[in-house]
Amino acid sequence: MLPDGASDPALIVAWAALMTGFGVKAALMPLHGWVPDVHPAAPSPFSAVLSGVMVAAGVFAILRVLFEIFGAGLLQRLGVLPWLAAFAGFAVIAGAMRAVAEDDLKRRLAYSTISQMAYVSLAASLASQTALAGALVHIVHHAFFKGGLFLCAGLIIATTGVRRISRMRGLGRRMPWTAGTLTLLALAMIGVPPLSGFTGKWVLGSGMAQAGGYAHLAIILAGSLLAALYLWPVVYRIWQTAEEPGPDCGEIPDRKPRQDNRWMLTAVLATGLITLLLGLAPRLPGFPLELAETAARTLLGSPAWK
Amino acid sequence: MEMNPVQAGAMLPLLIAWPVFAALAAVALARFGCTRRLFDGFVIVAAGITLAGVALLIAPVLTASRISGSVPFGLGRAEFVADPVGLMFALPAALVWFCSTLYAAAWLRDDPAPVRYQVTSLVLLAANLGVVLAGDLMTLYVCFEVLGLVSLLLVIHDGSRRARRAGVKYFWMSLGGGISLLAGIFLFQALTGSDALETLPPDTGNSTLLWAAFGLLLTGFGVKAGMVPLHVWLPDAHPVAPPPASALLSGVMIKVGAYGIFRCLNVLFMSESGDQWALTAAMGLIVLWIGLITMLVGAILALGQQQAKRLLAWSSVSQMGFVLAGLGAGAYLGADGAMASAGGLLHIVNHGLFKGALFLGMGAVAMRAGTADLDRLGGLWRKMPVTFTAMLVATAGVTGVPLFNGFASKSMIHHGIVQAGEQAGGPLALAEWIFLAASAGTVAYFVKLIAYVFMRRPEHGRVDSVREAPAPMLAAMLLLAVPIVLLGWRPDWLLQGLVEWPYQSCFSAGGRTGSCRDWSNPVFQR
Numbered sequence: 001m002l003p004d005g006a007s008d009p010a011l012i013v014a015w016a017a018l019m020t021g022f023g024v025k026a027a028l029m030p031l032h033g034w035v036p037d038v039h040p041a042a043p044s045p046f047s048a049v050l051s052g053v054m055v056a057a058g059v060f061a062i063l064r065v066l067f068e069i070f071g072a073g074l075l076q077r078l079g080v081l082p083w084l085a086a087f088a089g090f091a092v093i094a095g096a097m098r099a100v101a102e103d104d105l106k107r108r109l110a111y112s113t114i115s116q117m118a119y120v121s122l123a124a125s126l127a128s129q130t131a132l133a134g135a136l137v138h139i140v141h142h143a144f145f146k147g148g149l150f151l152c153a154g155l156i157i158a159t160t161g162v163r164r165i166s167r168m169r170g171l172g173r174r175m176p177w178t179a180g181t182l183t184l185l186a187l188a189m190i191g192v193p194p195l196s197g198f199t200g201k202w203v204l205g206s207g208m209a210q211a212g213g214y215a216h217l218a219i220i221l222a223g224s225l226l227a228a229l230y231l232w233p234v235v236y237r238i239w240q241t242a243e244e245p246g247p248d249c250g251e252i253p254d255r256k257p258r259q260d261n262r263w264m265l266t267a268v269l270a271t272g273l274i275t276l277l278l279g280l281a282p283r284l285p286g287f288p289l290e291l292a293e294t295a296a297r298t299l300l301g302s303p304a305w306k
Numbered sequence: 307m308e309m310n311p312v313q314a315g316a317m318l319p320l321l322i323a324w325p326v327f328a329a330l331a332a333v334a335l336a337r338f339g340c341t342r343r344l345f346d347g348f349v350i351v352a353a354g355i356t357l358a359g360v361a362l363l364i365a366p367v368l369t370a371s372r373i374s375g376s377v378p379f380g381l382g383r384a385e386f387v388a389d390p391v392g393l394m395f396a397l398p399a400a401l402v403w404f405c406s407t408l409y410a411a412a413w414l415r416d417d418p419a420p421v422r423y424q425v426t427s428l429v430l431l432a433a434n435l436g437v438v439l440a441g442d443l444m445t446l447y448v449c450f451e452v453l454g455l456v457s458l459l460l461v462i463h464d465g466s467r468r469a470r471r472a473g474v475k476y477f478w479m480s481l482g483g484g485i486s487l488l489a490g491i492f493l494f495q496a497l498t499g500s501d502a503l504e505t506l507p508p509d510t511g512n513s514t515l516l517w518a519a520f521g522l523l524l525t526g527f528g529v530k531a532g533m534v535p536l537h538v539w540l541p542d543a544h545p546v547a548p549p550p551a552s553a554l555l556s557g558v559m560i561k562v563g564a565y566g567i568f569r570c571l572n573v574l575f576m577s578e579s580g581d582q583w584a585l586t587a588a589m590g591l592i593v594l595w596i597g598l599i600t601m602l603v604g605a606i607l608a609l610g611q612q613q614a615k616r617l618l619a620w621s622s623v624s625q626m627g628f629v630l631a632g633l634g635a636g637a638y639l640g641a642d643g644a645m646a647s648a649g650g651l652l653h654i655v656n657h658g659l660f661k662g663a664l665f666l667g668m669g670a671v672a673m674r675a676g677t678a679d680l681d682r683l684g685g686l687w688r689k690m691p692v693t694f695t696a697m698l699v700a701t702a703g704v705t706g707v708p709l710f711n712g713f714a715s716k717s718m719i720h721h722g723i724v725q726a727g728e729q730a731g732g733p734l735a736l737a738e739w740i741f742l743a744a745s746a747g748t749v750a751y752f753v754k755l756i757a758y759v760f761m762r763r764p765e766h767g768r769v770d771s772v773r774e775a776p777a778p779m780l781a782a783m784l785l786l787a788v789p790i791v792l793l794g795w796r797p798d799w800l801l802q803g804l805v806e807w808p809y810q811s812c813f814s815a816g817g818r819t820g821s822c823r824d825w826s827n828p829v830f831q832r
Contacts, residue, residue: 187455190481192451192452192455193380193447193448193451193452194379194380194448194452198448199380199381201488202381202444203381205488205489205492206492206495206496208492209492209493209495209496210495210496210499212496214493217489217492218489221485221488221489224485225481225482225485228478228481232477236474241465279380280379280380281378281379281380282380282381283378283380283381283382289381
């Protein structure tokens with residue numbers, strides 16, 4: 001905890017420095033520059049971990065700094081929360097808009113991570129318990145569906161060598177289970193009920209509305225719409241049939257025998273099933289929602305320097 | 307079989323879950339190889355059981371006036387409530403679904419993906435019932451979104467380029483509407499502190515927030531209902547789907563939008579104390595105007611169509627305008643608005659029946675004659691007499707011919723609009739003229755439809771090989787035509803039993819005295 005007697009300017013500088021440091025890891029714009037290059041470059045299973053877990057670690061650090069070192073009362077007194085909201089809000093929109101423009105699937109998913117993780121910082125800037133619980137549960141659910149999406153991308157690349165979305169026509173016919181799981185995970189990210197993304201979105205949104213953060217709510221919903229904008233074309237493309245003109249990945253021969261991909265497919269299907277389960281029954285004891293609500297209660301109730 | 311309210315309450319979640327289980331069972335049946343007949347029989351029976359289940363709810367709802375049941379699901383519990391209004395939406399939905407499933411069994415005979423169609427249809431039945439029987443805003447939203455997005459599969463079913471384009475437009479508008487609805491729900495939740503479909507607590511301040519919530523909810527429900535200017539997806543999506551799906555889309559699914567708007571006007575934004583109608587009177591006026599514009603735009607655009615199914619789709623837009631005008635006038639007139647609201651609700655039931663029959667009939671014509679283009683049809687009254695009869699009955703219903711069901715609902719809406727026009731004055735004095743123009747337009751374009759398709763002399767040899775539709779299709783059409791006639795003779799069966807209660811159940815404690823009986827008795831009592 002902070003010692004007594006620290007002056008306000010010193011606190012603000014300290015806060016900004018900590019945010020910057022952890023913000024690089026958390027992919028908070030404008031510190032996000034490494035993400036779109038690194039996440040796609042890594043082997044796909046590790047991209048899944050990078051996007052799902054390591055960026056989350058940065059966000060966790062931000063939350064600890066905000067609520068356990070500084071405390072909500074002090075932050076409000078210092079007046080720094082609107083700045084965090086501004087940067088996070090910008091990241092949600094700009095990250096998603098850049099994602100729309102990408103043709104490489106993994107780069108698109110990387111920009112999507114920037115956008116989705118900024119939801120958490122945006123919710124934190126409101127210092128509201130429900131919104132924070134929603135953000136925390138969103139981190140967990142996001143790990144599963146973003147991780148799953150990267151695993152799907154990896155499987156597609158391993159089987160067909162195709163990285164670009166514009167070349168993925170006919171994938172639905174070629175790899176139906178992968179394409180089906182990809183569709184499911186994409187719908188989860190958009191926030192379609194009854195999948196896991198909806199749970200996070202609902203708790204987050206109702207928390208923001210109750211805390212009076214209407215601009216925050218608008219940004220979250222815009223982020224949801226933009227998520228559809230960058231995910232729907234992927235879903236549409238993979239289920240397109242041969243009558244449409246354009247490159248088709250149906251005729252590309254398998255790069256490896258199908259049996260070698262069995263474990264990959266199992267992992268992909270597992271993430272799909274988990275996403276479905278977390279959406280249908282999030283209130284089961286021990287599931288992320290319960291943990292997130294406890295965590296939010298702890299973080300915002302924690303004694304901090306006033 | 308008599309059920310007490312507790313048993314009925316337990317049955318509610320089962321009723322919603324049953325079509326989903328049936329859908330999964332149907333997938334399993336198809337996967338493990340079964341005959342076509344068995345599959346068709348199974349899905350038809352599944353839809354029939356759902357219809358029977360909804361019908362069984364009538365008696366308990368009439369005695370208890372409100373039945374609720376819930377089941378753990380998602381973020382808490384999925385709450386379901388059956389009150390007379392919800393039942394009034396659920397019953398025609400289940401009936402039209404049953405007829406559509408029966409019809410589809412014959413229609414899909416040569417289709418490459420019959421399993422996908424019937425399974426999707428069953429899931430949508432569950433979602434539709436889930437919306438109108440929802441007990442809180444979250445359940446309503448979940449079912450609403452599932453309904454909107456899964457129905458995409460029916461729109462793009464035939465896989466043609468036109469279908470895909472219509473499907474894409476439908477997807478984006480549904481998504482946009484869903485987000486707007488979600489925002490409205492969040493704002494409303496922030497105001498009331500809870501999720502329940504109940505009126506605002508007294509002294510809820512902040513009218514900006516209230517109006518913002520209303521605007522967002524209206525937009526979200528309005529996209530679904532096909533309300534101008536959010537209707538643009540409808541004339542593309544409805545014609546392009548297979549005819550039994552068009553019957554579902556036009557006859558049932560757009561009604562959930564009207565259901566939501568009704569709940570907004572008559573439940574959510576009413577206040578518990580003081581002047582109950584303070585807010586909803588102004589909101590009702592807005593909905594009334596939107597309804598008037600919609601009915602006119604729909605009618606005008608239907609007149610110019612040469613594709614029969616597009617004509618019927620624009621007609622749906624127009625008829626939803628009638629419904630919205632009725633609901634809006636009812637809310638605007640407040641305590642005097644019972645007749646208009648009842649007319650709007652009745653028109654929803656009626657429209658489901660006659661638009662369902664019309665789409666099924668046109669589908670049969672298209673199947674037998676090979677086209678739905680009005681320029682290339684004619685003289686089919688001899689070749690397809692039963693289809694002709696069913697469509698003629700449906701046309702009499704929609705144009706408001708006395709002794710058919712549309713007459714009662716349109717008259718009630720008309721009275722409401724006239725009264726609202728007199729009360730408000732100003733530009734609303736035009737309301738009655740708009741109504742008359744739209745009604746005249748309805749007659750005109752339906753005369754056009756019947757004349758072009760059935761009556762006029764066809765080109766030489768064009769329809770020689772046309773024969774009547776197969777028996778399941780005819781049965782489905784007639785099953786919808788019969789209530790059109792029955793409700794025309796005895797509209798009070800629906801009105802007295804079901805409509806009187808909403809005005810006692812929709813108002814919370816301390817609500818208005820008096821009821822629909824005051825006006826319905828002299829008009830409908832024999």
